[in-house]
Structures are given as structure tokens and as C-alpha cells.
Amino acid sequence: METINKHYFSDMGVMLGRSMRHILRSMDTIITVTITPIAMMLLFVYVLGGAIQTGMDNYVNYLLPGILLMAISSGIAYTSYRLFMDMQRGIFERFHSMPIARSAALWGHVLTSLVSNAISVVVIILVALLMGFRSSAGILSWLAVAGILALFTLALTWIAVIAGLSATSVDGAGAFAYPLIFLPFISSAFVPTETMPSVVRAFAENQPVTSIVNAIRALLAGQLVGSDVWVALAWCVGIMLVAYFFAMRVYKKRM
Amino acid sequence: MQTNAIQVNGLHKSYKQLQVLKGVDFEVQNGSIFALLGSNGAGKTTIVKILTTLLEQDGGTAAVNGFDVASKPDNVRQSISLTGQFAAVDEILTGRENLIMIARLRHLDNPRQISDDLLNRFSLNDAADRRVSTYSGGMRRRLDIAMSLVGKPQIIFLDEPTTGLDPEARLEVWKIVKELANNGTTVFLTTQYLDEAEQLANRIAILHEGKIIANGTLADLKKLFPPAKVEYIEKQPNLEEIFLAIIGKKEKI
Ligand SMILES: Nc1ncnc2c1ncn2[C@@H]1O[C@H](COP(=O)(O)OP(=O)(O)OP(=O)(O)O)[C@@H](O)[C@H]1O
Ligand SMILES: [Mg+2]
Numbered sequence: 207m208e209t210i211n212k213h214y215f216s217d218m219g220v221m222l223g224r225s226m227r228h229i230l231r232s233m234d235t236i237i238t239v240t241i242t243p244i245a246m247m248l249l250f251v252y253v254l255g256g257a258i259q260t261g262m263d264n265y266v267n268y269l270l271p272g273i274l275l276m277a278i279s280s281g282i283a284y285t286s287y288r289l290f291m292d293m294q295r296g297i298f299e300r301f302h303s304m305p306i307a308r309s310a311a312l313w314g315h316v317l318t319s320l321v322s323n324a325i326s327v328v329v330i331i332l333v334a335l336l337m338g339f340r341s342s343a344g345i346l347s348w349l350a351v352a353g354i355l356a357l358f359t360l361a362l363t364w365i366a367v368i369a370g371l372s373a374t375s376v377d378g379a380g381a382f383a384y385p386l387i388f389l390p391f392i393s394s395a396f397v398p399t400e401t402m403p404s405v406v407r408a409f410a411e412n413q414p415v416t417s418i419v420n421a422i423r424a425l426l427a428g429q430l431v432g433s434d435v436w437v438a439l440a441w442c443v444g445i446m447l448v449a450y451f452f453a454m455r456v457y458k459k460r461m
Numbered sequence: 462m463q464t465n466a467i468q469v470n471g472l473h474k475s476y477k478q479l480q481v482l483k484g485v486d487f488e489v490q491n492g493s494i495f496a497l498l499g500s501n502g503a504g505k506t507t508i509v510k511i512l513t514t515l516l517e518q519d520g521g522t523a524a525v526n527g528f529d530v531a532s533k534p535d536n537v538r539q540s541i542s543l544t545g546q547f548a549a550v551d552e553i554l555t556g557r558e559n560l561i562m563i564a565r566l567r568h569l570d571n572p573r574q575i576s577d578d579l580l581n582r583f584s585l586n587d588a589a590d591r592r593v594s595t596y597s598g599g600m601r602r603r604l605d606i607a608m609s610l611v612g613k614p615q616i617i618f619l620d621e622p623t624t625g626l627d628p629e630a631r632l633e634v635w636k637i638v639k640e641l642a643n644n645g646t647t648v649f650l651t652t653q654y655l656d657e658a659e660q661l662a663n664r665i666a667i668l669h670e671g672k673i674i675a676n677g678t679l680a681d682l683k684k685l686f687p688p689a690k691v692e693y694i695e696k697q698p699n700l701e702e703i704f705l706a707i708i709g710k711k712e713k714i
Pocket of ligand 1: 476479481499500501502503504505506507508546653
């Protein structure tokens with residue numbers, strides 16, 4: 207036991223190094239993950255945006271938070287894909303029969319998910335800057351945005367872990383992400399919720415994406431964030447804890 | 462005191478309704494090669510998984526290197542390494558990176574030196590810096606076994622190490638296994654190939670319908686074969702015939 211505890215972080219480091227190589231050698235996944243959100247951004251800004259009344263004069267600024275969430279939602283499909291492949295190929299069995307902390311292999315995937323999604327987010331922000339995105343946010347606000355996005359990624363990552371561990375086919379491993387990718391459409395991500403029919407509006411205003419989008423939007427605009435940021439945090443942490451709990455149960459059962 | 466490398470008593474395991482192991486007993490002496498023989502679905506991998514702490518048994522006990530697999534899994538993991546039925550290599554990394562990764566995870570001092578030595582020994586030098594996804598089946602299996610040798614574990618589990626290999630690659634794996642045993646490593650291997658057990662193992666156990674139906678040296682097993690037949694047939698019975706004879710006998714009862 208002692209040796210295992212002593213080496214926990216160095217083991218995690220090895221796992222992270224492995225995953226980073228995976229990410230760097232499959233840059234095409236970053237492109238695949240970012241291309242659809244970028245296309246959506248172009249479509250909404252240059253085709254539909256003129257007709258949308260948001261109350262903000264710069265539609266890219268309005269749109270960006272939702273686009274980022276969309277990218278993360280599609281990015282985590284790869285998290286469950288990578289996990290599924292590791293299980294299939296038996297490399298997990300090798301790790302688990304070695305004297306290292308069992309959770310190190312799993313946490314390696316979680317860290318990978320954070321890093322690769324962070325790369326996608328940066329790529330999309332750079333494209334948004336080219337398209338006219340501007341922010342008056344200070345360093346603290348940016349840190350808060352990064353924190354919220356990281357929590358959101360973590361929450362979805364644990365859902366991806368459940369999917370990756372329990373999937374029986376490659377397609378199944380990624381399928382869970384599709385509904386998540388479309389959640390931003392029924393939220394305040396693209397248009398204000400006020401114009402939606404009442405049932406849709408009720409859903410939109412009470413689902414996690416709206417509060418997260420509103421909080422990030424306010425932070426980037428350098429405005430005071432109201433209760434949205436707390437609702438957003440509560441959603442992220444809540445989803446994360448529930449998903450973590452179930453992911454661990456599946457993990458124990460599968461291992 | 463000399464404990465056995467592996468000691469298994471009354472092992473039971475079911476997957477839901479399916480009873481796979483119905484009281485398995487055997488022991489493996491230190492430094493020997495032990496072959497577990499069984500047809501598809503006999504439960505060989507299930508036994509390997511229990512012994513390597515990947516799966517918990519429903520009943521019975523198993524000890525590896527003197528440590529109970531259920532209560533002392535960490536000590537067991539310190540003593541063993543596993544080459545599973547399907548190559549457990551990282552396809553995206555190179556052969557060298559795979560070996561270095563395992564050496565780091567085993568907290569050894571000189572990962573690069575260790576990987577160089579193993580690459581040499583397994584004739585993987587030329588392919589060392591290529592991604593494993595470009596390797597042939599035989600190269601992959603060699604790397605897989607090389608990864609299991611990192612850190613010189615006392616007991617090595619090989620689950621069907623030569624399934625799917627061409628005859629040449631198979632001979633190479635046999636050579637490696639023999640070398641291991643010569644250096645004092647205990648080798649537990651499973652196989653469906655009777656000639657493989659015949660070639661390699663000091664002791665052979667046959668797993669059939671959840672139990673060990675025969676266990677002994679090759680000579681012991683040959684004695685089980687009806688001797689009358691030997692008089693009329695020029696050729697010695699090989700293990701395949703013994704296996705079929707034993708199974709046939711059991712099924713008649
Ligand atoms: N996780 C599982 N859930 C349900 N049944 C399983 C599971 N793993 C194995 N089995 C079943 O248990 C039986 C024994 O499987 P096992 O993999 O141990 O056999 P094996 O001797 O290794 O076979 P093979 O030579 O094909 O590798 C098979 O009938 C298999 O279908
Ligand atoms: Mg098997």
C-alpha cells in the first residue's frame with residue numbers, strides 16, 4: 207500500500223504523458239471537434255446573426271459561450287472513445303495487474319479530457335477573435351471563465367467515463383454525446399429565451415446550458431454576474447458528483 | 462520453507478447463470494513452467510484473471526507467491542506480470558515508449574537502458590521508434606511479452622501467448638519462454654495447443670467443464686492413455702490423443 211501511495215503522482219504523471227502523446231499524435235481529433243462549432247459560429251454570425259436581436263451589438267460576443275460548450279460536448283465523445291479502446295485492447299488489464307494505484311489509469315483519461323478540450327476551446331477563441339470577438343474582461347474574469355469551463359468539462363467527462371466503460375461498441379461509446387451537443391440550441395446560447403414559446407422557454411431557462419452561458423457571457427463582457435454564476439456552478443458540481451458516483455460504480459464492476 | 466509459486470484450492474466462479482469454474486485445484490512449483498490446457502470457453506482466462514487480481518472468485522482460495530489474491534492483491538501485483546490473451550500494448554506509442562512507460566510505472570531506475578536491452582533481446586531494434594500500430598502480429602506479441610519482463614517479475618502469466626502467430630513467430634515465443642524458465646522465473650501459460658504444452662511445460666493440467674481432469678508431467682499423462690494401444694501403434698500417443706481419450710472417458714461416465 208505504502209509504495210502505491212508514495213508513487214501516486216509519478217504514476218499519474220506517466221499516465222498523463224501517455225495521454226498527451228495520444229493527443230499530439232491525433233491532432234485530427236482536435237480539428238474534428240472544433241470544425242462543427244466553428245462552422246456553426248460562421249453560419250450564425252454571417253448568415254443568421256443579422257436577423258437576431260440579442261440586445262448586444264456584437265453577435266460574436268453573444269454567441270461564443272454557447273459555441274464553446276458545444277465544442278466541449280462533442281470533445282468528450284473522444285474521451286469515452288479513448289477509454290473504450292483502452293478497455294478493448296487490454297492495456298487497462300495490464301495496468302491493473304501492476305503494482306500501481308488502480309485509479310491512475312482512469313484519472314489519466316480524465317486529465318487528457320481536460321487538456322484536449324482546453325486546446326479546442328483556445329482554438330475556437332482564436333477563430334472568434336478573427337471574427338470580431340472582443341472582451342473587456344480582466345484577468346480574474348478570464349480565470350473564472352476558465353474555471354467554469356473546466357468544471358463543465360469535468361462534469362461531462364465523468365458522464366463520458368460511464369459511457370466509455372459500459373459501451374459494447376465503438377459507436378455506442380460516443381453516441382451519448384449527441385443530445386448534449388444539441389442542448390445549446392434550446393437555451394440562451396443562440397437567441398434570447400424571451401422569444402420562445404412558453405413550454406420551450408421554461409425548459410430553456412431551467413436547463414444547465416442557459417445559466418452557464420449567461421454566466422460566461424457576463425464575465426466576458428466585464429459585467430456584474432448575478433445569480434447565474436452560482437446556478438451554473440451548482441449545475442456543474444452537481445452533475446459532476448452524480449456522474450462521478452455512477453462512473454465509479456461502473457468502474458468497480460467492470461474491473 | 463518453500464511455498465509454491467501458485468496454490469489454488471476449490472476455486473469457483475460463475476458469470477450470472479453460467480458456472481465456469483466448479484472447484485479447481487492445482488499448484489505450480491517455483492521456477493517451473495506450468496501449462497493449463499483447455500478448449501475455447503473452458504475458463505482458462507477466468508483463472509488467469511483471478512490469479513492476476515483482475516477478477517474476484519466466488520469461492521475457494523488462490524495464493525500467488527504466498528499471498529492470497531483476495532486479501533493481499535497489492536503483494537500479488539508486486540510479484541507478477543500478465544501478458545493477456547489480447548496484446549496489451551499502446552498502439553499509438555512506439556515500441557520504445559511502451560517499454561519506457563512500463564519501466565516508469567514500475568519505478569525502475571534506468572527506464573531507457575531497460576528498454577534498450579529488451580528491444581535488443583526481442584529483435585525489435587529496427588522497429589523501436591515506429592508506432593506499434595504498424596507492427597505485425599508477431600512483433601506486437603514480442604513487445605507485449607517484453608513489456609511483461611520489465612522489472613523481472615518472479616511469476617509470469619501468459620494467456621495463449623502464441624494464438625494467431627505464424628509457426629516462426631511461435632517458435633520465437635517458445636524460445637523466450639524457455640529462457641525465462643532457465644533464469645528461474647515461474648511461468649504459467651494457457652494454451653489450446655497440445656503440442657505447445659508438450660514442448661514447454663514441466664507440468665500440464667487439463668481444464669474441462671469447470672474442473673481439472675488431469676494434472677501431471679507429460680509422462681504421467683501418457684500413462685493415462687490405455688497402454689494396450691501402444692503395442693499396436695508404432696508412434697507414441699501425443700498429448701492430443703491423450704486429451705481426447707480422457708475427455709471421451711469422462712463423458713461416457
Ligand atoms: N465477463 C463475462 N461475462 C459473462 N460470461 C463470461 C465473461 N467472461 C467469460 N465468460 C464466459 O465464461 C466462459 C469461460 O470464459 P474464458 O474466457 O475463461 O474461457 P477461455 O478458456 O479463456 O476461452 P478461450 O480459449 O476462448 O480464450 C465462456 O463461456 C465465456 O463465454
Ligand atoms: Mg481465454
